[in-house]
Amino acid sequence: DQQVKQxxxxxxxxxxxISILNCDYTNSMFDYFLWYKKxxxxxxxxxxxxxxxxxxxxxxxxxxFLNKSAKHLSLHIVPSQPGDxxxxxxxxxxxxxxxxxxxxxxTRLSIRP
Amino acid sequence: EPEVTQxxxxxxxxxxxxxxxxxxxxxxxxxFYWYRQILGQKVEFLVSFYNNEISEKSEIFDDQxxxxxxxxxxxxxxxxxxxxxxxxxYFCARAGTGGYEQYFxxxxxxxxx
Numbered sequence: 001d002q003q004v005k006q007x008x009x010x011x012x013x014x015x016x017x018i019s020i021l022n023c024d025y026t027n028s029m030f031d032y033f034l035w036y037k038k039x040x041x042x043x044x045x046x047x048x049x050x051x052x053x054x055x056x057x058x059x060x061x062x063x064x065f066l067n068k069s070a071k072h073l074s075l076h077i078v079p080s081q082p083g084d085x086x087x088x089x090x091x092x093x094x095x096x097x098x099x100x101x102x103x104x105x106x107t108r109l110s111i112r113p
Numbered sequence: 114e115p116e117v118t119q120x121x122x123x124x125x126x127x128x129x130x131x132x133x134x135x136x137x138x139x140x141x142x143x144x145f146y147w148y149r150q151i152l153g154q155k156v157e158f159l160v161s162f163y164n165n166e167i168s169e170k171s172e173i174f175d176d177q178x179x180x181x182x183x184x185x186x187x188x189x190x191x192x193x194x195x196x197x198x199x200x201x202x203y204f205c206a207r208a209g210t211g212g213y214e215q216y217f218x219x220x221x222x223x224x225x226x
Contacts, residue, residue: 031213032213032214034213034214036217041219041220041222042219042220043204043206043217043218043219043220044156044204044217045217046209046214046215046216046217049211049213049214089156093213095212095213099161099212099213100146100158100161100169100171101146101148101156101158101215102158103155103156103157104155105154105155106155
């Protein structure tokens with residue numbers, strides 16, 4: 001079951017530059033898309049989300065873009081900081097009263113000085 | 114501050130033994146979830162729980178698994194007879210006010226030997 005796919009297992013970006021993490025999905029019925037950040041030995045931390053009826057959502061240094069026709073979303077982090085080094089999971093859900101989240105496989109982001 | 118706390122942080126058990134993993138919400142919530150992440154793999158949905166009943170469960174959540182909220186506060190996941198392949202990080206999550214985002218606890222690392 002590969003409904004949410006993150007094709008890049010890792011990404012290295014210089015501090016201060018833009019980090020772009022990509023995600024593709026197959027189910028056009030998803031209502032929400034979410035990004036989670038995860039440090040080792042910790043639970044996933046909710047970062048930002050976007051409704052399927054929007055194409056952009058911004059929160060501080062984080063912006064998520066949604067392209068429904070391409071079934072593609074991306075997370076932009078600018079400027080990238082050392083504390084951003086973590087694994088980032090793209091996720092999606094079909095909204096209901098007790099929605100389950102479907103996760104991608106994650107992208108390990110490393111911010112180099 | 115975690116949205117939920119989980120105990121224990123690490124549990125080692127022998128194959129065939131029963132384990133109980135606990136999740137304690139910081140405040141009153143109605144929707145809870147269990148997920149797991151086998152080392153190097155995706156975070157996978159196990160079960161959602163609302164108002165003391167299972168709302169949805171995945172194919173992973175077979176007869177060896179059960180969930181309950183025995184005292185109206187703690188939320189438990191029980192694995193009746195553990196197998197080696199049950200070794201994973203188990204995360205409890207609660208729903209956010211938007212109804213779609215979920216906030217995860219720090220996880221319990223289960224090691225089955």
